[in-house]
Amino acid sequence: MWSILLAFARFVKKRRQLALATPLDYVFLVVGSLASFIHGAGFSVLGIVLGGMTTIFLRAQNSEFVLGEGKTDPNGLPGVTRKEFDDQVKLFCYYYLGLGIAMFTTSYVQVCAVLTLIDCLLTDGY
Numbered sequence: 001m002w003s004i005l006l007a008f009a010r011f012v013k014k015r016r017q018l019a020l021a022t023p024l025d026y027v028f029l030v031v032g033s034l035a036s037f038i039h040g041a042g043f044s045v046l047g048i049v050l051g052g053m054t055t056i057f058l059r060a061q062n063s064e065f066v067l068g069e070g071k072t073d074p075n076g077l078p079g080v081t082r083k084e085f086d087d088q089v090k091l092f093c094y095y096y097l098g099l100g101i102a103m104f105t106t107s108y109v110q111v112c113a114v115l116t117l118i119d120c121l122l123t124d125g126y
Contacts, residue, residue: 025120032113039106046099053092060085 021029063079080088 020121022120025117028113028117028120032110032117035106035110035113039103039110042099042103042106046096046103049092049095049099053089056080056085056088056092 059078059080063081063085
């Protein structure tokens with residue numbers, strides 16, 4: 001990892017981009033990039049969680065606690081009990097909460113790191 005970072009630093013310095021950057025500036029650049037990558041990957045995970053929650057709702061539509069005793073469709077998705085439904089919905093709510101906190105945190109870290117990097121680069125010559 002550090003060798004890649006040093007190679008990138010040499011490449012950038014050779015072309016005079018980020019010529020006034022300090023090692024701390026590169027740390028901000030890497031931290032901001034990683035946070036941005038994690039934040040972007042979170043959207044894919046949100047889609048997966050949404051798909052799982054949709055499946056639970058579809059299974060609940062064919063359940064006896066919704067339709068009544070013995071009125072389920074044998075050709076549809078297998079039904080769930082009321083307790084299974086409640087447990088699964090709570091689990092997916094916790095997933096959403098965790099993902100929301102993680103995505104908020106990573107987006108905040110990314111913005112702070114990039115703005116700090118830009119501030120350091122702009123005020124370094126003054």
